[in-house]
Amino acid sequence: MSDRVETDPVAASHDKPYAAVGDAHAHEPHLAHHFATPRQQYESAKLGMWIFLATEVLMFGGLFVAYAVYRANHPEIFIYAHRYLDKTLGGINTLILICSSLTMAWAVRAAQLNQHRTLIACLVLTLVGALGFLGIKYVEYKHKWEEGLRPGMYYDPVHRDVAAVDRFETRETAAVTGTGPPVPITAPPEDPEATRIKPAPAGPPGLALSALTPGAASIAPEHRDEPDNVRVFFSVYFLMTGLHGIHVIVGMGLITWILLRAMKREFSNRYFAPVDLVGLYWHLVDLIWIFLFPLLYLIH
């Protein structure tokens, strides 16, 4: 086929069919006997990992569907309850995961280039990022638990007035649109169908835009009204972030495993698939959070 002279038996064997490889790769310690070449082994492993990631996408997809349906049917719950979430902490968590994805991708690069110390440093930094993420999640969860903002039937808010819970939201002023309190109905009319008169001074009928009105912030806290079933928002919140958090913990375990192996100098430019595959898993964890963050924390 090719008339070039190939002196490297390992390289030459890459273009040959399985039967002709012979002992060219016999020196490769990590090559399993049922694979012809290290590249075939590597690509097979990667294929398996991608199929697993596809199942993860489908699993979280189911939760996203639940979110989408419930939010479409009851937007008032999401608009009301999302303000219990601190978007600064959520934003910091997003940045932490993005940085940890960088260090993870860098670790893969370091493994491919035989840069052992860089590899170890990057894996350690990724772990630090993961710990930071979990730390912030712990702070958020603890605050919610103490305030009684618990999922489903355990929902029992300590303060019915969101302003009292706004310990986290001191940076957001009432003048900022969209993050202020929802416009309450001071006194719901006896028969909502009969009257077309808007209640004063709350005024505007819409929900998403209502917080824009200049008078909205001056509504007294005791007039705020909580929609039914806010508990469902917290079910969705804890389920989605909780499952994601479990994935972070599992990821930390995997990264620790790879770190220990890296410290034993097990990886090289001829064998780095485990680092690559754990990296793929970690990037997926980051990817899922990239979508969770705006959907849960940045509701307008």
Next chain:
Amino acid sequence: MGSTMTTHPSHDELGHVMPKRVLISVWAALVILTVITVAVTEVDLGRFNIWLALIIAIVKGSLVGLYFMHLRYDSPLYALILMIALAFVVMFIVGTITDTAAFQESLETPRGWRISS
């Protein structure tokens, strides 16, 4: 050479090695997009806020997938697998939302709240 891959690394390389500047550029873009996502929530676009946030999230996700996860440099088979999974999620959402949209009239108006039509 007989290679069918879009990018064929040299014989000694098992896979493509990410250049440092690509990694850092992608990271910087992700950070900037995150800041934009948060900043945009201060601006009111009504119904479109969520779509804008989702579009930015899709851009960020694409960056992570293409570069950090190597999809741009690997065999297209991996990207195909991911696309198929995403296609099923999209079908799942579209189908379910379509179904629930047909039942909107029978939903009760939440107590005390007015929803604009």
